[in-house]
Amino acid sequence: MSALLEVQGLTRRFGGLTAVSDVSFAVSEGEIFGVIGPNGAGKTTLFNVIAGHYKPSAGTATFSGRGISGLRSDVIARLGIARTFQAVHLFAAETVAENLRRARVLSTSHGPFAYLRSFGTGRREPDLRDVATFVGLGPLLDQTAGGLAYGLQKMLGIGMALMVTPKLLLMDEPAAGLNPSEKRAASALIRRLRDERGISILLVEHDMPLVMGVCDRILVVNQGKPIAIGSPDAVKADPAVIDAYLGDDYEFA
Amino acid sequence: MKRLILLAAIVILAVLPWLANNRYVFHIATMIAIMAPLALSMNLMLRIGQLSMAHSAFMGIGAYASALLTMRLGLPPLASLLCGGVLAALTALVLGPVFLRIKGVYFVLLTYAFGQIVNLVFQEWTSLFGGNSGLYGIPKFSLAGYRLTAVSQYYVLALLFTAIAYWMVRAIERSDIGAILQSLNEDEMLSRSIGADALSWRIAVFTFSAAIAGISGGIYAFYIGFLSPQAFGFQLSVDLVVMNVIGGTSAALGPLLGAIVVVPLPELLREAKQYQLLIYGLCLMVFLIFIKQGLVSLIDRPRRKPA
Numbered sequence: 001m002s003a004l005l006e007v008q009g010l011t012r013r014f015g016g017l018t019a020v021s022d023v024s025f026a027v028s029e030g031e032i033f034g035v036i037g038p039n040g041a042g043k044t045t046l047f048n049v050i051a052g053h054y055k056p057s058a059g060t061a062t063f064s065g066r067g068i069s070g071l072r073s074d075v076i077a078r079l080g081i082a083r084t085f086q087a088v089h090l091f092a093a094e095t096v097a098e099n100l101r102r103a104r105v106l107s108t109s110h111g112p113f114a115y116l117r118s119f120g121t122g123r124r125e126p127d128l129r130d131v132a133t134f135v136g137l138g139p140l141l142d143q144t145a146g147g148l149a150y151g152l153q154k155m156l157g158i159g160m161a162l163m164v165t166p167k168l169l170l171m172d173e174p175a176a177g178l179n180p181s182e183k184r185a186a187s188a189l190i191r192r193l194r195d196e197r198g199i200s201i202l203l204v205e206h207d208m209p210l211v212m213g214v215c216d217r218i219l220v221v222n223q224g225k226p227i228a229i230g231s232p233d234a235v236k237a238d239p240a241v242i243d244a245y246l247g248d249d250y251e252f253a
Numbered sequence: 254m255k256r257l258i259l260l261a262a263i264v265i266l267a268v269l270p271w272l273a274n275n276r277y278v279f280h281i282a283t284m285i286a287i288m289a290p291l292a293l294s295m296n297l298m299l300r301i302g303q304l305s306m307a308h309s310a311f312m313g314i315g316a317y318a319s320a321l322l323t324m325r326l327g328l329p330p331l332a333s334l335l336c337g338g339v340l341a342a343l344t345a346l347v348l349g350p351v352f353l354r355i356k357g358v359y360f361v362l363l364t365y366a367f368g369q370i371v372n373l374v375f376q377e378w379t380s381l382f383g384g385n386s387g388l389y390g391i392p393k394f395s396l397a398g399y400r401l402t403a404v405s406q407y408y409v410l411a412l413l414f415t416a417i418a419y420w421m422v423r424a425i426e427r428s429d430i431g432a433i434l435q436s437l438n439e440d441e442m443l444s445r446s447i448g449a450d451a452l453s454w455r456i457a458v459f460t461f462s463a464a465i466a467g468i469s470g471g472i473y474a475f476y477i478g479f480l481s482p483q484a485f486g487f488q489l490s491v492d493l494v495v496m497n498v499i500g501g502t503s504a505a506l507g508p509l510l511g512a513i514v515v516v517p518l519p520e521l522l523r524e525a526k527q528y529q530l531l532i533y534g535l536c537l538m539v540f541l542i543f544i545k546q547g548l549v550s551l552i553d554r555p556r557r558k559p560a
Contacts, residue, residue: 051446053442072445072450073442073445073446074445074446074447074448074449074450074451075450077445077446077447077448078448082446082447083446085442085443085446089440089442089443089446090440090443091435091436091439091440098432101432102432102433102436103447105429105432105433106433106436106444106447106448106449107447107448107449109429109430109433110448110449110450111449111450111453111454112453112454112457113453115429115430115433160443160447161446161447163447164447164448
């Protein structure tokens, strides 16, 4: 397994606050990699730096051997890194099908020149129905996105990210706000993304059973600094992690 | 269906001047047909969420360029007209990468400042632009040896360009570009995370809309035959925004209706003399308070439900 995403000494400061401090890790191809830590530990900032929403203050990120730190978020997306959001982001007034179609249009016709080029080819991949079925929205294509249940809106967010056919998917708390059965569906979906679509996953999540259940390896951050990295079992047993995050009485459900 | 009836009504309205067969009516109608494409070009800017105060300058650039290219270089009027549009577009293309990174009120102020600078150049470079006393002696528009001399002929020219501009904005609205621009405006972070290059799209829209403004300016120059910098002050950009607000920004029909209502308004109020501005202001307020979505909202039921 070769490293798909490699992060070296990544740091992001906001004025006097160092939100992400000297974080290094590598996500292998086909890996589900988790990032956990208490609220305010800098997980989302780390995400936003990798996805290009913020520029790093120091350090580098490499994707498939290509340096991506400092690139714009849309450029990074076109290289094959898609992301989902912690809060729901979708075009609420449009149908599920139109949301997915727009995601495809935005990715194929990403700029005016790409739009002109796409005229000849008229790419119709990936298929809307295919993706909708994959995330469990198959029967709901004609529903208005804003009217869907919260859990389904999050699934639509994943579906839209899939329309760019990513190699790596950054998922920011996909299980937040979901009920227990939706959470089970979400874990199953994360595994299927890797197993059926070959997408590697970088996952930020608070739900411990979900993280421990799906991740191959986990990075634990606290106050912006990495404190442990390893398999779920190794991380769970790490005294520094228990002290900072899990608590003495943590039991893996 | 409603839209079809309305379009028919606009067509009937468009031929009305011939029924009246009055020079003054033709003049007002021509001014509407010159302002309508400008209002459409402002509509494109509002669709990308940017209120541009530079459009009066783009119109001015198109107007002076068309006039001077024909006067000084002897270019055929149609070529000058197109060159004026291209020059305005090039200006926007150069400014866009810098200006369009900036949003909201800062963009408004930046474009305002640009408009003032352009206007100052028109005023102070007297040897080229004629300064505040104006640029005289612009030849009549001619095409293939046929000279346009009557107002009604200019009305047809302006109307033709309005139709072209309307058709192009409609085509954009209906195509994937419409969906892209709407997506960028609704949720830029999401759109960019999917790969959309927001800045490039904004630059393309800014450039295209400046081209429309420039060509309208050229038609204005050939029609009026005399250019003065005052005609391209920032008040004009404000008027274009007003047309969009009154007509409605959600559809291409909006700015068209806005131009039809707003352009003749000062003329209708001419009798009221000193109360003209007051009544104009009151009319605006009534529109803003009671028909917030503009005239198109009275015709088309708004598709979007409040979130």
